Structures are given as structure tokens and as C-alpha cells.
Amino acid sequence: ERFGVPLPQVNVRQMRSRWGSCTEHGKITLNLKLVMVPRQLIDYVVVHELCHLIEHNHSGGFYDLLSRIMPGWEERKAKLEGYDFG
Numbered sequence: 001e002r003f004g005v006p007l008p009q010v011n012v013r014q015m016r017s018r019w020g021s022c023t024e025h026g027k028i029t030l031n032l033k034l035v036m037v038p039r040q041l042i043d044y045v046v047v048h049e050l051c052h053l054i055e056h057n058h059s060g061g062f063y064d065l066l067s068r069i070m071p072g073w074e075e076r077k078a079k080l081e082g083y084d085f086g
Contacts, residue, residue, distance in 0.1 A: 002061045003054055005026070005052075005054060006026065008022070008027060008028045008050070008053060009026070009027045009028070010027075010028045010030065011027070011028070011029045011030070011033055012029070012030045012031075012032050012034075013029060013031075014031065014032045014033070015031040015032075015033075016027065018031060019033075019034060019045045019080060020034075020045045020046070020048065020049045021033045021049070021066065022049045022050075022052035022056065022076055023033045023055065024056060028050070028052075030045065030046070030049070030051045031045075033083075036083070037080065037083055038079075040076055041076055041079055041080045041083075043055075043070075043076075044070065044073055044076035044077060044080060045080070047069055047070045047073070048066060048073070051065050051066045051069065
């Protein structure tokens with residue numbers, strides 16, 4: 001609500017190489033394997049994908065938005081990258 005975007009459709013499924021994704025039409029998909037990681041890392045993935053509802057790319061604007069909403073996201077991302085999809 002704070003950013004004036006509609007609630008997205010959210011799906012959870014097994015994904016091979018991503019923790020989450022967001023389509024141009026605002027449909028968010030989260031990897032089922034997120035249930036195996038700490039909550040703070042799940043929060044990072046959810047916030048990352050929600051930021052794509054406003055900035056649908058990985059531009060400077062996207063990272064500025066992510067940093068405003070979740071300061072220190074880089075540490076969470078680094079921890080998440082230590083988990084294996086296998």
C-alpha cells in the first residue's frame with residue numbers, strides 16, 4: 001500500500017536456479033526450498049521480489065529502493081548464496 005502497487009499473485013514451487021522471480025505482470029514465484037532457510041533470508045527474497053513490482057530490473061534505482069526498505073540486505077544475500085539448491 002505504501003508504494004501504491006496492487007497485491008501481487010504469489011506462487012510457491014520448486015525452482016532449479018533461483019530463490020524467487022517476478023514477472024512483468026507482477027506475478028511472484030518463490031522457491032519451495034525457502035522453507036529450509038532462516039526467516040531473515042526468506043524476508044530478503046520476498047522484499048527483493050516485491051521491489052521488482054516498482055523497479056522491474058536490477059538497476060541502481062532497484063538497489064536504492066531495496067536498500068531503503070531493507071538496509072543491510074547484502075549480508076542476507078551473501079548468507080543465502082551459501083545454501084545449495086541440490
